[in-house]
Amino acid sequence: MTRRPPLRDLYATDFAAACAEMAEAVAQFEPDLVVGIETGGARVAEAMVDGLGSPQLVGVRVQRPATKLKSRMSLGRLFSRLPRGVVDLLRWAEVEMREATLRSQGSSVESGARALLATSALQDAATGARRVLIVDDTIDSGRTLSVVKRAVELAEPAAEIRTAVLASTWRRPPVQPDYCLYGRCLLRMPWSFDAERP
Template identity: 35%
Template structure:
């Protein structure tokens, strides 16, 4: 598995490249905070997307908050070659836990959407965006909630990186597969 680093400029270009793959114009684009919010902002600039509805959903793992608080200062002093090895090791650990995910339990998690009911009736095509899918847990929860709220809508998923091909949910559109991307908001990103 390889690790690639995207700076702000390359991230925005890659986000637009991802959106150019879409076969249908979405009526609603849902970004998953944190990485998906950056993808959402980048794709709002795409001429075929900018007149749709947009929503952000927050569903952050507890481990992410811990990493941000305690690990970021430590990671900032390590060279990328070590950080890349740590990312690959973490990805292997995450991969081994996919089979332990309880899909029934994940289906019971309820998210709140801010979309008004009057606007919701016109939504036929939904696009969920995020920076990456690892286990697929977060994306599974979001998609399940959207399917319940919009049972008639077609829901597609777009991510920059599909890092683990055995994830519990597969993206419809992606740029990188079995590749770990380091983004400007990543805990181990260094300004260059």
């Protein structure tokens, strides 16, 4: 049986502290453009940008089909009625299932990158950038991060690109971010569908 990853709540000051720690780890890279992957990654990027010398910030929207499905099904309401321990087990089971099934599925990073450039402000923001930091809240398969990274490469081939996430959920993610605060960890943040509401 696989060992369940820890689940860490990052609300309010804990979230701010984690973003400040990530900004400190990234600061020597001195990005002139920070790309935040909406929704969570954009919030992390916004919290980091002052600690990075206030580079240009742009948000992009790229969602996994599972994320869209959870939003459409309003799972937040259902999960808010379940005991915390049950929700934690369901989150862990979802990560395990995705890792087992998505690893073998091919997906077109190239077509996703081209679609992103056509539908976002990324093309204009990345043109002329020298050092680009792509930020997300968590990474599992890495497909979203790969799509955004490829889009930046297409928009500005000369740019040096690095990636940063607060946490990696998979045991062996096929894409390794350049910066990661918590390896093999599930995060619950203020915008998580199962976040505790005040």
